[in-house]
Amino acid sequence: MTDKHGHEAPRMSTRARLRAAGLRPTRQRMALADLLFANGDRHISAEILHNEAVSASVPVSLATVYNTLHQFTRAGLLREVALDGTKTYFDTNTTNHHHFFLEDDNLMFDVPEDALRLDRLPEPPEGMEISRVDVVIRLRRVRS
Amino acid sequence: MTDKHGHEAPRMSTRARLRAAGLRPTRQRMALADLLFANGDRHISAEILHNEAVSASVPVSLATVYNTLHQFTRAGLLREVALDGTKTYFDTNTTNHHHFFLEDDNLMFDVPEDALRLDRLPEPPEGMEISRVDVVIRLRRVRS
DNA sequence: ATTTGTGCAAATCGTTTGCATCTGA
DNA sequence: TCAGATGCAAACGATTTGCACAAAT
Numbered sequence: 001m002t003d004k005h006g007h008e009a010p011r012m013s014t015r016a017r018l019r020a021a022g023l024r025p026t027r028q029r030m031a032l033a034d035l036l037f038a039n040g041d042r043h044i045s046a047e048i049l050h051n052e053a054v055s056a057s058v059p060v061s062l063a064t065v066y067n068t069l070h071q072f073t074r075a076g077l078l079r080e081v082a083l084d085g086t087k088t089y090f091d092t093n094t095t096n097h098h099h100f101f102l103e104d105d106n107l108m109f110d111v112p113e114d115a116l117r118l119d120r121l122p123e124p125p126e127g128m129e130i131s132r133v134d135v136v137i138r139l140r141r142v143r144s
Numbered sequence: 145m146t147d148k149h150g151h152e153a154p155r156m157s158t159r160a161r162l163r164a165a166g167l168r169p170t171r172q173r174m175a176l177a178d179l180l181f182a183n184g185d186r187h188i189s190a191e192i193l194h195n196e197a198v199s200a201s202v203p204v205s206l207a208t209v210y211n212t213l214h215q216f217t218r219a220g221l222l223r224e225v226a227l228d229g230t231k232t233y234f235d236t237n238t239t240n241h242h243h244f245f246l247e248d249d250n251l252m253f254d255v256p257e258d259a260l261r262l263d264r265l266p267e268p269p270e271g272m273e274i275s276r277v278d279v280v281i282r283l284r285r286v287r288s
Numbered sequence: 289a290t291t292t293g294t295g296c297a298a299a300t301c302g303t304t305t306g307c308a309t310c311t312g313a
Numbered sequence: 314t315c316a317g318a319t320g321c322a323a324a325c326g327a328t329t330t331g332c333a334c335a336a337a338t
Contacts, residue, residue, distance in 0.1 A: 024337060046328080061295045066328065068293095082280060084230035084266065084328065086303085100268070115266035121281070122259035124244070128283040131247065135279050136226060137265070139272040143310060168312065190303080207322045210303065230302065230328085247318060 021075035031058040032068050036078070040094040043081060043108045081108065082134050098135035111137060165219035175202040176212050180222070186227060186238040225252065227280050231235045242279035255281060 014033045018025040035052050035070060036042060050065045069090050072078040079098065081089040085106060098111040126131050157177060158177045162169040179196050180186060194209045213234050216222040225233040225243065242255040250281060268274050 024292065024338070027263055028294070059295095063296075063329080064294055080228060082226065084226035085233070088228065088328080100266075102272070111266050115264065116156050118265040118279075120214040120242075120259065120261040122255050124281070127286055128246070130281055131284040132282045133279065134282065135262075135277065137199060137268070137274055138276045138278065139268055140275040142271055142273050168317070170312070172319070201321095207304080207321075208319055211318085232302080 002143050016079070021072075021077060023071060023075060027060070028053075028060045028070075029068055031056070032060065032065065033072070033077075036072075036090075038094050041091070043091050043109060044049050045087045045090050047087070054114075061069075082136070083108070091114055098137070100137050100139055102140055111135070154269060159265050161221070165216075166216060167219060172197075172202070172204045172208055173212055173215075175200070176204065176209065177221075178214070178235075180236050181214070183254070185235070187200045187235050187243075189233050191231070223273060227252070242281070243283050244283050246283050250284055282285070 004067045012020065014030050014037070015025045017037075018029055018033060023029060031053060032049065034068065035049060035056065036044065046062065046065050046069055049069070050060065050062045053065065069078060073080055073090065076094060078090045078092060081091045083089060087106075089108065093110060093115075097113055098116055099108050100111055101108045115140045116137075118133060118135070119132070121130070156164065158174050158181070158240075159169045161181075162173055162177060165171060175195065175197060178286060179193060179200065190206065190209050190213055193213070194206045197204045197209065215233065217224055218240060219258065221228065222234045222236060223238045224242055225235045227233060228244065231250075233252065237254060238285055243252050244255055245252045260281075262277065262279070265274070265277070
């Protein structure tokens with residue numbers, strides 16, 4: 001029921017959620033939203049989501065998936081994740097949190113809230129303000 | 145004169161520095177290394193470096209710039225910087241440090257050492273170890 | 289009826305690669 | 314000499330865009 005950052009809608013229908021975001025609840029957007037938000041926090045690329053949609057017998061074009069992901073992001077339903085890789089990932093968790101990144105598998109997952117604390121954030125330069133702080137903890141397999 | 149991480153060579157000639165890295169001091173590599181390391185810490189993309197080289201009357205192909213940047217990175221002279229943008233940036237400061245990122249201008253610069261402290265780093269999952277922690281502080285202009 | 293969304297294919301952009309040619313040791 | 318570098322152009326992979334068609338209000 002929390003209305004804190006992100007995760008705004010408590011248990012709203014997908015349709016209502018889209019409406020609330022000012023987006024027409026079209027077939028494709030409904031389907032993509034369901035895929036995205038049904039199973040908790042996800043970190044997903046356009047390609048993966050497209051595959052899932054097609055597998056779920058929801059024919060959508062890759063272009064539309066891209067469009068939709070960006071619209072959702074603009075609407076605050078998703079957050080774009082910073083990674084050096086060539087691909088862009090979208091995070092269904094829009095609250096402030098950080099990430100582990102498993103270099104070997106190009107896999108990313110959340111750092112448990114409050115498992116990490118930032119101390120002494122630096123003063124931003126004159127005329128600037130901090131818009132966000134992203135922390136990525138890169139992991140590698142322990143070599144035997 | 146410090147020999148701490150990165151910035152290994154105190155006042156070594158470019159030639160010697162390349163040799164030490166196991167790279168043949170070719171015309172192009174010498175020129176690129178000079179551009180990169182002459183003026184302190186830089187955050188540079190392949191395209192920018194290529195432009196600079198050409199401007200400096202050092203004809204190099206963009207492909208060679210890419211190759212060289214990666215070789216330098218492998219040799220520990222550079223560090224690849226994680227950003228969500230489409231472009232890859234290379235940092236001439238290979239020590240552990242973090243970055244400000246000015247979203248409006250796609251510009252990045254270092255956070256003064258120790259201006260930021262990470263407290264309570266989370267335990268990495270079983271069988272994994274932390275290879276690196278990247279912090280990016282996103283800045284935006286203060287709107288009047 | 290109008291507005292907005294969608295699909296397709298072509299276009300873009302950063303980056304990489306194949307290969308013939310040069311260069312430094 | 315000859316392994317290693319370089320340049321060029323073509324190849325690539327992710328993302329975007331233009332435009333005709335379809336769907337939502």
